[in-house]
Amino acid sequence: MADQSPVIVVVAPLFAALLAGLIGMREKRACLPLTLLGLVVSLSAAIVLFRRVLAEGEVRYFLGGWDKPLGIGIELRIDTVNGLVLIVIAIVSLISAIFSFRPHGQRDTEKNMHFYILFLLLCAGLFGITATADAFNLYVLVEVSSLTSYALVAMGSLRRGTVAAFNYIIMGTIGASFYLLGVGYLYMQTGALNMEGIRVVVNQPDVLASKAVLVAFVFILTGVWIKTAFFPLHGWLPNAYAYAPTTSSTLLAPLMTKVFVYVMIRIMLSVFGLVWVFEHLSWSHIVVWLSVIAILAGSIIALTQTELKKMLGFLIIAEVGYMVGGAWLADEGLWGFKGAIYHIVSDAFMTSCLFIAAGIFYRRHDCHDIASLDGAFKRMPLTMTGLLVGGLAMIGVPPTCGFFSKWYLIRGGIDSGHWGYVVALIISSLVNAVLFFRIFEIAFFGKKPVEHADHGDSHGHGEEHAPAPAEPTGQAPMPTALVALMLSAGFILLIGIFNGQIMEWISLTVDPLNPFTKTPPL
């Protein structure tokens, strides 16, 4: 079955979702095992696939067997970059599934079946986005993942969540439609939908000057930026993630924006080609300055937030700024570009870790305020350790992956001479340090007075008993949630330690396409 692994990664969650729909009506408890099963199959297929990619190079898979001429069918193409992203998606969603044991913060708890179906289909959509090499198929899968995420956000119990979901739908539809429009322009100019087919035509001399291709690029980029929440287009993100149910946000926050950053990178790499993007277009200065604005704005707005999840939302916006800027640095060794890909991997785990920690706190306190973490270290040492690891990674402290991704990005910035970007990165790290040390201070020393008197009596109790008064759910789910947190914290450290290996894998794909070293093959 190793030959079929590209498609198994994508369809395993799909089958699990459909079976969950059939079985879940009668037996609600079957949903979670099915979810885990589907994701484990995906993960193992992704690992098999990645080993195959390492052994024999790029893997191409033609659905329906339509391989000749290129582009009549739909192609999945896996190289080391998206092989890596597939594994990351599988692991993060598995962690989130473990965390989701007894979901919290939804309007009614009776809807476990619906939740898991949507959860699995979101994973299927993200896997599909990552694996595909067809520009239109990408659109369909973007809609699969978007529709599920709208629903996952709207399932929240908070009143404002509904409005956030509506804004998300409007912005998301504009983004996806812009992408579709851009693909239409490309199709008009090239007659192809396969990414490779488009790239070959776009790089032909007589098409290079085409205005329509330029417009297509702008539309695709804007559409993808809306989906990644790049700064001026970020409006939907903070509320949607902050008011989504806890479990949904542990899946959406780490994956949605990262996968769309990956889409941007894939478009630069495969649809237009780095030669076109960096040498023909030469817009990298503009985009890097935009990303500098995004980083600074995200960090500064995060400083003003009092709610933990909302603060994390703005930090995501700053992180998206890192990745977009890094991908456009256009330095000689493409360190920024590779650093951006590495940052996708590390940021997925960082965000996962932080949102899981925030989810545990929310479940405990029914309150998002940072001030409510007062003295939390004594009550929940393990959770705080997880938050500590996540926070240190966000700041960029050495053994964690956050340090290394910043290292590569800064190296790219220095090589390309974008000092503004380097300074913004450092300022943002300092802001992160301020933010997280503020939280740690509150949590470790309990400096602030207790603001919520009704929560006061839970002080001094151990982690395993005495639920907070406002919290109807019991303590049973806590161990799995902690396992999930520890897993993501562990991965943060692992990815940090093995950063050299991961960069090597990324270089396998990116270096041959580097337009600055030698003429790359079209």
Next chain:
Amino acid sequence: MREFFESYIVPYFNFWVYVILMMIGMFAMITKNNLIKKLIGMSIFQTAIILFYVSLGVKDGATIPIYFHEHKEESHAEGTSEDAHHKEEESSHESVGPGILTDAERKQAHLEAGDHTPHGEAAGHAVNPDEFTNPLPHVLMLTAIVVGVATLGVALAVCQLIYREFGTLEESEILTQIKQSNHG
């Protein structure tokens, strides 16, 4: 003026209308106060894109992308070639665009060969592509229409949820309510 009209407006009329519809839809999505109106704007926005795609596939003098019917009683291998043959003869009279018509024998041989190779590499230039509208945009747009109605349905459900929570669908009133609940 007339020249401008003939060279810029008429040949691109579909595209100009698509630009206009798209701007109308997008403007409504961003500025309308009523959420249902926003959704109508969203649908118009999406149909504008579909209009663009379908306009791409139009060919002057081409027919709909369906082959002429074959006779059911014939075995399919023979039926294909002969019917394609008939069809080609019939439609070549009306074909307006410059045709790349090949002789019947070659075509027949190609089609018969093509019947046995599922990937159809041997089935060469049997049918003149100028005779049929480009089918690919149609396929893509079927998907887009379905996606559009799915998004509309989910958005309407969220609208009803908002109405359940806030009692209104006017964005300004919802925002005031949120502000009040934040202060209160």
Next chain:
Amino acid sequence: MIWQFDIIILIFLVITAVISLRVRDLLSASMIFGVYSFLICLLWAEMGAVDVAFTEAAVGAGVSAVFLIATVFNTNRRSSD
């Protein structure tokens, strides 16, 4: 494909789009949106995209107008703009 016909439908299309966004009664807006969908379905049939036209007739003019009307009935019929 008859371009005169095409242009007439396209002009009507813009008119119905503007009206359905201007009308303050949401029920009317939904109905006019149905008209819009039907016109666009006509346009596609005329451009040779029969399958798309069929789908649009069933989905756009039929079902999505019904969905809109169902929501309007369950919420508020008046719109401020």
Next chain:
Amino acid sequence: MGMRILGFIAVFVTGALLTYGVADFPKWGDPHSPANAGEVSTYFIQNTKADTHVPNIVTAVLADYRGYDTMFETVVIFIAGVAIMAILRVLATIPPGHQPVQYDPRKKIAYDPIISVTCRLIVPVIQLFALYVVAHGHHSPGGGFQGGVILGASFILIAITSNLRSALRRFSEKRFIFIACAGALIYSGFGLTTLLFGRNFLDYGVLSKIMFDTDEVMARSHSMLGVEIGVMLTVTAIMFAIYANLSSRGALRGGL
């Protein structure tokens, strides 16, 4: 007001970009524009018949060449249904302290025998037509989506003209969830079967091994029909599910 200005700016920028692009367009109806004369679309027009034996090129491309897209399109519909049920469906009792908005009691619409009897007569015809659309999708416009929507619309018609309860008696919630899942499973099941035979996902040709007296080409044609039936089931169930939830505010009681 700020939103209005923002909207003007966004629309103006988009419009300017679009206008900038239009100048570079091929003329409308040009048979030799890159899209129309491209290798891909030419291939479809020339080889569909030999490859799949389906006269309707759109159906063939939809269900075979780009069948993976269509599978996810079905999944999109399925997601829409599940999402609406997840968002709107009122299953549990409303939690204490949560006060839903009171709705105005609407006027009862009088029972009209003419409408009700006419619809009883029309509904079977509509359903028959829907099945025809699906079955004849290979030869004429139509296929799973169109047929499914029409079939779903016939149930919606029952719900509108008599009431939601009598429609739900024919097509209960459990049943539509089941049918929606089953439809999507039929589609992906075709893919899984081809995988089990060792060919690529959705490569229907290999199914000639289990289909009686068919070669690979006819196997593709028949599999497409099977796939379209799966699509029809999902679309029918979900269209009705969406209507039932939207019209009754998720209570599946009352309705319009």
